[in-house]
Amino acid sequence: MQRVCLALPTMRACPGTIVDLAEEAAYAVETFGAEVHLLVLDTTVDAEFAKNADAVAALVPAPGVFVHHLGNEAQRAFFLDVARRSGSADPELMLDLMLPSDVAYGSCVNRIFLGAAALGCTSAHLRNDDFDYQVVDGAKMFPIHHELLSLGKPAGEALAGVARSELDPADAEKPVMLVSASFMGELNVDIGEINELDPEVYRDLVRLWTPRVWTREQQDAMVEISFKGAEHDSFDPADSVLGVPDIWDVYMCNVAIDHRGYEVLPLVPSLRTIGADYALLHALVHAKLPAVIHKRHIVNYYTPERRVGAGFVSYQLRFVKMLLSMLYLYPVYGQMIDLGRDLLDERHELRVEPILGLVRSTIDLERDTNEQCLDEVDRLYRKLGGKYAELADVVAGQRQQLLDEAREDAIRWAALIEGWAPMVAAARERGLAG
Template sequence: MRRICLTLPTNRSCPETIEAIGQEAAYATAHFDVEAHLLILDSSDAATFAEHTRAVAALPDVPRVVVHHLDESAQRDFLRRVIARSEVAKPELMLDLMLPDRLSYGACTNRAFLIAGALGCESVHRRDSDSRYQSADGEPVFPVHHELMSLGRTAREAAHGVTESALDPRHDDKRVAMVGSSFVGELSVDIGEIQRMDPDVYYDVVSLWAPDHWSDAEKRALVDDSFRGAGSDTFERDHALLALVDPMRVDMCNISFHDVHERVPLPPATDTIGSDYFLIHLVHDAALPGVLHNRNIVNFYTGERRTDAGFLAYQTRFAKFFLSMLYFNHIYDRMAEAGDALLDEQGHVRASVIAGFARQSTGLDQAENVRRLDRLDAAYRKLGGRYADCADHLATHRDRLLDEARSDIEEFALLTEAWQPLMRAGKDIGPHLATGTPA
């Protein structure tokens, strides 16, 4: 029987999501020969954590479903033990990269990867607190169904459980490294207001994540395809495609990984949206098989983003996303050129190659990022109101944002080099994780 980790990182109230993901874990054990570890990594305040504790306690007792609800103190204790056992350099920095005091989408998922390994789980299945499941005939349609049909199997085996295959037969003996889908509902990035206010400004802003040298036509195509997920299509019947999955077709609220997450972590950048999407690109560029299914999750926005403080914080993360793309576009280009050479003889990703590409990117001229900030400033001032206020904020912190974008990549390279020792150490102390006894 294989173990899987169904994980929910959260820093906001989401008792309904906890109930729903508990149902998904129960579905997994009822339909597949698995032991499902439901891992809730909770960075909420004390009152919200208590609310979540009650939601966890209300989950029905289901055979082969094991629930772990960890606050940041418990997560930090686990990380300290893992880092100490791993004997990696700069242990305090490693702790900061794994559990920073600022929001990090990559770091919270990295903690899930590390804890899943310690629990003996061979795959990680991630959901988000601001999403919910679609339904058909009154029943929720859980993505874990397609994930467990294919994940970790050879492509040749997985071909029997999908609707169609677009995979070259030369990949048949590789194992399916990723199964995912997307979302329906609101844009994955909270910029719908910009689109309604001024479509031209929307184009100017969204096109900032393209490389400078792209043509207008290439940028237009990217803008048209960005942040929309699966649009508004509702689920009708299952469809699953075995392929080298296009990174634009899947979302981190609806994703699962096998093996690749144990080889390379996600960038631990703070206050940066999109920092958790790296492995989706890596799976594609390394020519690892994946499955794209259509059990899309429903995306919605929480009220916090509508407050003035929430708006400013989110737009700052959005700006840092654009700045990060100077480096990630370079890394993605190098990965695409390397292709199968990213894998070793056993079909595992070579982490040292990825770390090398990341380090190489930090030597890039920042002029392109200066131009990005200039264009974003002009766009936001044209919109006026709170967008102009945001432009003032970004202008005040311009040098810091430029420096952080570069240092974020340097730290990603450092963490990538330490990832294998950390993974081994986590597995060493795994049997003691549930009880908290010393390793």
């Protein structure tokens, strides 16, 4: 029986999402006969944690569905024990890379990956705490339908489960490591208000996210598609295509990954940085591994605390950090593209050594580009005025810290990659219980 991990990392009360995911888990058992471990890694506290715990406790038991809800203390105990069992020379550092005190999108997914390994699962199916399923004729369109049809199979066998194929016959023996769809609704980075206030400022700001070596035309083309997801008229619950996808077709908010991918390469454990959870997707896509792209898009929305007061400032600082992170990530992604299939070993699985070398090579890059980026961010936020001008003051006050953190994040990623295989092995040996 296939054992899979349907996972929800959360830092807010989301009882409705927990109920929805339990429905998706039950659907997977009923439709595919899978054993589904619903893993909720929860960093809320007090009343918010209690709401999530109550939602878990109220779930109607379903055959084949096993629910695990871990709060901060349980996670800390688990990951510290795994770090110690892994033989790490610095278990406290490994714990900090996995469960830092600040928001870290990559770290929360890495925790899911180790949890999946501890549970003996062969895949991780990732969802967010701020999404809804599309509903057609009263039925929720669960992405796990397409994920379990194809994930982990040799691509030649996965042909039977897709509507269309663009598979190169030479790739028929390679495993399907990735199944993904997109999202609909609000932008997946919450900067839509900037576009409403001043579309030109929005374009200039998003342009800072594009590779600086690109032409203006290439940058503008990237601005046009960034953060927008699928068109609302593109839905087809049965449509799916097998082949080597474009990186723009895969989204961490709606993805399933085979263990042979995430057990090799962890995500970037960047602190307070949006987009730090995409590095593994880049590796799988640029290595030209076959994947399935379907159209059971989820519906993205944003919770209101991100748009006012301290929540607004915190979220926008994560966006600024994303802009700065690209100095260190784009060289890695670009060289992944150059390496292509050379990123794979004879078993068609990722080789970690060249990726680790690429990450290390970025650590001492000159950061003039990031200095200029912050200058431009300051100008654009002040042009918007109001709360954005106040945000510019905050960014200016943290300028050196932001620059230092962006570099430190690259160092942290290299350290985690080095220790990742022993951590995975230790988690698998330990198990999640106890």
